[in-house]
Amino acid sequence: MTASAPDSAPVYPQAPTGLRRPALIAGGFVVVVAGVSLAVGHPLFAVFFLLGVAGIFVNAILVRRAVDVVVADDNPRKTALALNSAMRLGAITALALLAAFLVQPDGLGAMFGLAIGQVVLVLNTVIPVMKGLRSQP
Numbered sequence: 001m002t003a004s005a006p007d008s009a010p011v012y013p014q015a016p017t018g019l020r021r022p023a024l025i026a027g028g029f030v031v032v033v034a035g036v037s038l039a040v041g042h043p044l045f046a047v048f049f050l051l052g053v054a055g056i057f058v059n060a061i062l063v064r065r066a067v068d069v070v071v072a073d074d075n076p077r078k079t080a081l082a083l084n085s086a087m088r089l090g091a092i093t094a095l096a097l098l099a100a101f102l103v104q105p106d107g108l109g110a111m112f113g114l115a116i117g118q119v120v121l122v123l124n125t126v127i128p129v130m131k132g133l134r135s136q137p
Helices: 020-038 044-071 078-102 108-135
Strands: none
Touching: 020 044, 020 108, 044 078, 044 108, 078 108
């Protein structure tokens, strides 16, 4: 095993970008939430939860497309990507808040769906990277 030179830049492991595994994990959460919400008599909560989780995955697909467009440019600019992301996240959050206020208490499922979906996506990326960093000398 060789160690990198002290003055060389660190090498980071490749982060997984596939959505199949996080979609299966999030689907498991949706099934559990649907079962619990049906048991307590709030089936609309499960519907809004599903919409929130779906919103996060649609956002992830749109982020991937936006990054591909920015990277393909001859002179890539971060501001275009930042503005695109801010507008998209603002719209998703506004829709979830609107659902939460208009359909109380079941509309809160959208906010919970957004949160759980985001946690699943972030952990799907962070855990393999952290394992890769830990295994480096």
